[in-house]
Amino acid sequence: MRFIYSLLVLGLLLSTEAIAQKNLLRGKVTDENNLPIQGASVLLGGTVRGVQTDLEGKYELKDFPAGEYKLVISLVGFGTLEKGFSIGEKETKTLDIILQEEEFQLAEFRVSASRGILSQSNMPEVSDFQINAGKKNEVIKLAEINANLAMNNSRQIFGRTPGISIWENDGSGIQLGVASRGLSPNRSWEFNVRMNGYDITPDPMGYPEAYFTPPMEVVEEIQIIRGASSLQYGPQFGGLMNFVLRKPDKSTRFTAESLNTFGSNGLFSSFNYVGGTEGKWNYTAYYQKRRGDGWRENGFFNTDHAHVEVNYAASNRLKLGYEMTYMTTETQQPGGLTDAQFEENSQQSSRSRNWFNTPWFIPSLSAEYLISPNTKLSWKAFGTFAERNSVGFMRPINQEDDFGNRQVDRDFYTTYGSELRLQHNYELFSQEQTLMSGLRYFNGTIDRKQLGTGTTESDMDFSVADGDYRRKLDYNNINFAAFAENVFRFNENLLFTAGLRLENIQSNMEGQLNVSNGTPQLLNPETRSRTFALLGLGAEYHLGKNTEFYSNFSQAYRPVLISDLTPPATTDVIDQNLQDARGYNFDFGYRGKIGTYFNFDVSYFFLNYDNRIGTIAQANPDGSIYNFRTNLGRSVSQGFEGYVEFDPITAFFESSRFGYLHLFASVALVDATYRDFEVTSVSNGEITVRNLEGNQVENAPKRINRFGATYSLGKFSMTWQLSDIGEAFSDASNTVTPNAAATVGLIPAYQVQDLSASWKVWKQHTLKAGVNNLTDERYFTRRAGGYPGPGIMPADGRTFYFTLGLKF
Template sequence: MDSSSKIRADMRIIALLFSLICSATLMHAQKSGFDVNVVLHSKSSVGVEVFLDNTDQSFLSDTKGKIQVRNIEEGGHILTVFAEGYQSKSLEVNASDGLPFPVYKVELVKISYDLKEIEVVNENRSSLGMTHLKYIEVDGLYAAKKNEIILPDEMSVNKSTNNSRQIFSKVAGVNIQETDAGGLQMGIGARGLDPKRTTNFNTRQDGYDISADALGYPESYYTPAIEAVEKIELVRGAASLQYGTQFGGLLNFKMKRGNADKPLEIISRQTIGSYNYLGSFNSIGGSAGEWNYYGYFLHKEGSGWRPNTEFINNGFYAQIGRKLGSKWSVDLAFTHNYYNTQQAGGLTDRQFEVDPSVSLRDRNWFQVNWNVASATINGQLSKNLTINSKTFVLSSSRAALGFLGSIARTDTGGARDLILGEFNNIGNETRLIQRYNIKGNPGAILIGSRLYQGDTRNRQGKAGGDDNPNYSFLHPEVLEGSDFRFPSQNVALFTEVLIPLSSCWFLTPGARFEHITTQSDGYYTEQNRHPLTGELLSQNSYNASTQRERNIILMGMGVAWRCRGDIELYANASENYRAMNFSDIYVSNPNIVIAPNMQDEKGYTVDLGAKGKFFREVVSFDASVFLMQYRNRIGESLTTIENEEGVSRIVNYRDNIADARFIGVEVVEEIDFTQWLSPDATWRLTWFNNIALVDARYENAEVEEFNGNRVENVPVFNYKTGVNFKKGRFASGVQFTWIGDQYTDASNAEYFPDATVGVIPSYQVLDASMSYSWKRIKLEGSLNNISDQIYFTRRATGYPGPGIIPAQRRMMFMTLQVRI
């Protein structure tokens, strides 16, 4: 199909979509309903919410405590009335289509307890540390999408070091890269996508961007402190319609808020661990009237098990929110995170086999200074129409300093390479959600927009030849490497509709229009060196500038079946898109060569799944199959090139390799033995299994040898299993991880002398954590990599290598928490 035919086809689909929206809006003519008058003891009846029949339908009270429930199915219903700080109450009601509507009076009693004596001894049995997004949330629609919510505080995991292996243990198909001992950078990928700095996820905090540049450089150098995270939301490929162009989907860290029942609450967590690890996390929060506030300060320092791995990390977060009456609220937040870490460098395969603890680089450093501010407004424009608007500003930098030559070459001293990136972005996302009912079944229309402007400056040149972390160029006016600015602009309009076809079936069509402009302007220097001696043969500088504009339309459709409260079936298909990274345009790195005419990546994702509980809620499960199709996938392969002097060498060449097809099966199940054997017991024992099988292959490659090859960074087999036990104040968990082997380039090379490509062998890791609570004190302990396995999860082409980056060996951590 030519481009004009495709545009006409897309326009027809858009016309059909908006016809569906209009039809859905006009269809809700059913007028059955009733009224509820709510009385709260010791407080005005503002902010009361009622939930209907265990569905996503909810209704808010007016200033007098009156709730009008309309447009629902005639007949009997179960209504649950909820208000913060009060005991909820359920009652049977009857909806009538005759006037006057029935009126029900409900009195809620305030929860009272002695803060000095209260102890939490039995957490919510239903969540098991994992749950799912509702069909309609404050800031989005999530019906018919594969999604998960992680609740870190309900899991026995190592929170101080942001241990991804434990935190994401119940999320299917997650592959993890380990780079440091302190959890400074989180590297996760899913469904075969590269986990490097979580670059294939649309990574956010409270719904706003925190990556370096969402369009041109979506790497995440900042990881929110898990000790301050209330929940982690993941939405797979279908998230592209509401959140933008990423194949991996949405990864959103929802931060904690101040205690709603106390004006002041202080939590102090002090952690010590192996290899001189020290972590201090201190938070303060509370509520006073219409105000809510929360903040923390953290400090971490220590090292890994190899020499030259010392790090220091300081960060703070401050949030303040205020309710403006019963319908509006505003929330302001600021995040700062700084860390400086020495990097031990990579190893060749032989060096790793002989002594993986050795470090051949003692002058390599990495520094991050991350700052993000946000303002969020939530409002109720009418009874069923809400608005959510987030504005964010990011002003951050990262600097990589050291000797970038092949790990097979000795660092003999002299000037080091310095790569300095500065990121200044501003954006806004606004969403309108109109709720409606068709014969008592909930529906919603979401319409949203995104405005974004990014400005990245990336400089590369020579720095001092000492071994200190001095991030200053020797010749800042004329750099030996390059100096580029990468401005980018993005305007997006998107819509998605939840259409209830019946009480069981739901349809979710959606569309997104993107206008993207990316630019580059600067100069670069090319150096030709002898492949064996490293001798400089020639050097030339070139000015370069580019500008690209794209108009992109993404379409999607989903369907969900939920006729029983404990089982749901879903299917969806959505288009995806991913712009070239700035690092795909130019970088001076002797270990990699960039192709001059790369193109953006496009494709689509298809999901078919089921989730829920069965056998008297003993077994919880989430099972799915997926197909992800990539066009023009960017990757790396070993290629022979010849320079201007006629010298040939084998290099790691980055280009649009081919199309790629990913097919996978993902199954997560958990058995609650307590629910099975003794539902009323105070103890709790659960066992989970998490398996993902993924076949990812290249196809339609210009280089015939690549066709049928496995896609890099994709383990065919990914398995995690674990047992969790809780009784009273005691909780513990043991987890086993088994990851299959994976290649690191499109040629599926088994070995290369500089170790930048090759096989990542299969590995198995065992972790355990436990905790004990007593009144205001909690003691936690973690033992990671119990069997002291020696393995690696990454071959780096640049920092923190190049070469093999060994993972962490056995480490122990102890945390003392005091709540005041």
């Protein structure tokens, strides 16, 4: 109902606006050969008003005050043109524009422009309320990727992004699990995950991370900034991952699109989108329905996604916006497998009664104000109102389901926050400098109810037999942050960045851990508050217009988590001086392009992760033994990340009527090891101490390589990709031989291939098809200790898909 109501309100507002138009600027943008230019940006300089040219190169700007203006027209590959004009009240004026082609500079936009393959690029030095200079970053252009976007296929989407490790155990595409540089992919929680620049997580520090991932069919691009993002966004070691949704179409009043996908195992996905611009208003909305039986036995998913965005130019200086996103899921989880079961048949399942559900509602308000031509302000307010619900038989996978009462676990998330950013440009050393500063407030509350006695049925039923839970915990995390970062340009080739972030975290926990013999076991209420600063430095040196060296150093931290403060048993002890994990990221790289046929980014990284938290056994004076959770050690990840893309046809022949071939390689060599980490074991009442120094960090393959080729001819293109991933350990002790429950043991190396193609039929229709896991490789990337396992979580075998796209 919320979604339908928003669309009705939107229609009313647009109808009202159409009656009240004041004036009109129209025209056509062409190149030097008088051919229309589609997608050019047409802006009123010094205002928030702007549109894009349509298929015929035409544009219209309506309802803005009479006065003197400067029209700014730009498009990648063409020179930016500024043209002054004046307009009176209720006047209609025509301005036709001719843009001249020119070689664009690396600082403005980095992309392999060869024959329209634009799937991987880098962020500009400064974009709206972002400083990206000196930072290792990537921009993934989803519209340019041949991939199974209906299923959010991660290894295809991140295929050209070096060093991204992926947990491939969720074939439904509902939840994304990715990481880089030896960090854990668990729910992508080492990244600061955002959508359109605001947080979508149920906790201000991202632990737990989002159970929500937007449909990739509506994502325009994914922005990734490695650890150096900690100053502007959040202190996570992994950096920033921001999903930028498709913006309202600024070239037309109304456009609609429908993508309908059919595939293996009963897959059906229908994605439907509308958007447009009318006067001061622009809008967009989508709805996606996706369901299927899953590749394994006892697998099923049924998801609904809806989103509305409305923006209004209240004046030439002020733009207001509202967004609302809703998701609901119904997922049957096949559970884990033992190693013997996996070898016998990786599609089998011994869990038929496990279900998972995540209703997710994210509202957001925004405002952007131009204080002056050199200074602008951005404000975002956002919230997350969500749940995480599971029911199932959760004992070790080597125990048969007794079909008794299932376990019910539920989390209720209430999060709200606000972020204010100021961007100011000024002149120093005869160069334009940029200062970015901001304030952030984030309040997240988690009401956790676990160990409930569920039904003996097999459906998705989260009711509890006695209406109560044995574990009832309340968590609250409040985060205040302030940051400032500046770009210092000394000349056209050299720049430095420097910044500081101040953080304050307040954590509160209380509740009931369990019930023993009818007696509640209550936790001592825990309150922690700490304040600290993070420092960041960076640099770029341009070798001409098209290549550059870059480097950065940025501090990071991972706060004491709610799970760290929750003892498994009341006899366990939490260190009262338990500290947040601290560390830093360092990058040094070289990136750019040669002509229009070669694009590259190669770099060395070093990630220091100190004060890692663990549990050791200790003895009381009476000889009894208890578990003590404290800061135990340090790990270091270092290695090489490289990405190259090469178009040999353009390089040697410049043009070809037989099509073009793009070859790419994304390579990462990662050495993630413990430098110092103490562990203990107990045998016959005796404590044995050892150190994991030299062990490989768990879930950190040393080799993450992806290679591919894209062939394009006219409106047809096809991409083949090979993922070559090295072995990894599932625990810090580097256990090779798996245990009976399959929760620890080696995760073998694997290779998997994907083949996808697309064909744009006329201007309104698109056909896409592909085969994922072309050779039907049987592999797994994760051994789960709990939900959705326990045990081995197999990746999907060979699947097929076909998509029909219609645009109106």
